[in-house]
Amino acid sequence: MNTSDFSRFKKDPDPQFADQLYERITSRKSMIARLNAILREPSSLLRAGLLLVTAIVIVAACARQLFAPRNIQIGSMWLHEMSEDAVCGEDIVYPNYTPSGPMPTPQHSHPVPTMISLNEFMERAPYKIEIPTWAPEGFVLYPEVVVTYRAEGTPIEWRNSNVGVISLWTSPSSFWPRGREIRAAYGSWEEVSVNGAPAIMVRGTCMYSAFSSFTGRSESEYLSLHWSRNGTEYTLISISSDIDPDTLIHMAESAR
């Protein structure tokens, strides 16, 4: 072999390889330039727009699912967790309902409340009602009740010398065949117990419209305790900010 000229072993690069390599390396653009090119191209812009809309829809659906009202069963009750505004929404009213009368079909209306004595109410009630035998200092059992024709029943009240009110609402469990629904805003409730039975404690600043007729205020701070016992549904509501949850539970557990 003639070794004086090693150049004969050289080989020219394939022309197609050479052209493609040059084209490839010189067509590379900066990220910004690529992005601009994408945005300028109509089909790419449309594609990007569709992807963005799809992403927004998916995120909105997930957010809706995440913050959708939840139903949680606690004992025989159903806690319906929702936004604070929803808790302050319209209430269901049952017209022509008296403690001894038949259960009417739910309708949305607001009849005029009727006042009767506590004794008459206790005699006419078609279901067993256990009344707390203990109340916080300063609160006195009111001798009259107001029949409000509401699904929660007729309230029995304890009042103090200020505008503080503690109301006991009762209704037969048979009135709620699928379990009584308690509405509470996110994070405003906790599960507690009354004499060992599951109960729900709710703290809020929005009230059902019926309460405002007693306090004269459209909104008040309230603490409500809900439980079931011996075929009767109970709700003890304090509209005075002086009552703490343990006091309310103690009052509820004194019911006989």
Place this chain on the structure above:
Amino acid sequence: MSSTDNVDGRQRKIDWREVYEENLPRIYNFLRFRIGDDSAAEDLTSSTFEKAWRNRKRYKSQVAEFSTWLFAIASNLAIDHLRKQSVEVELSTLDADKSSGSTEQAVVLREDYLRLLESLEKLPARDRHLFALKHGAGLKNRQIAKLTRLTESNVGTILHRVVKRVREELGEEE
């Protein structure tokens, strides 16, 4: 396509097309001689120019000529490639030279090329590196010296010894 480069405060334009066409065959053949695998040489040639293009704004002409900079990139890529390979490529896997004329000429050329690569394999890495730069890329001793940080005199001495050894391996024909 061109870009500018500062040389002593003056701007000098680099014609990338011209630079590419001038250096592509030199880089390619350097890598063929250095690695002994045409396919890998093609890949590394692509990598060399891609890397050079990506870093073209960092090229300082006052430090080195453009071709020297290209060969520095190619040399490093070759070293990395050989390190990963750990063994030299099987010479039997080399493709036949399709650019030659008659079939007989192509066979002879291929056989001679394979014998050359076999003898180059026996050389130390540095010696083969210098041989590839000189006879593969066609660089001058001065350029090789800048690339390898040897003196020009050393480069000449080493290359003379390498060529002598390769001739002894292959047997010089009259």
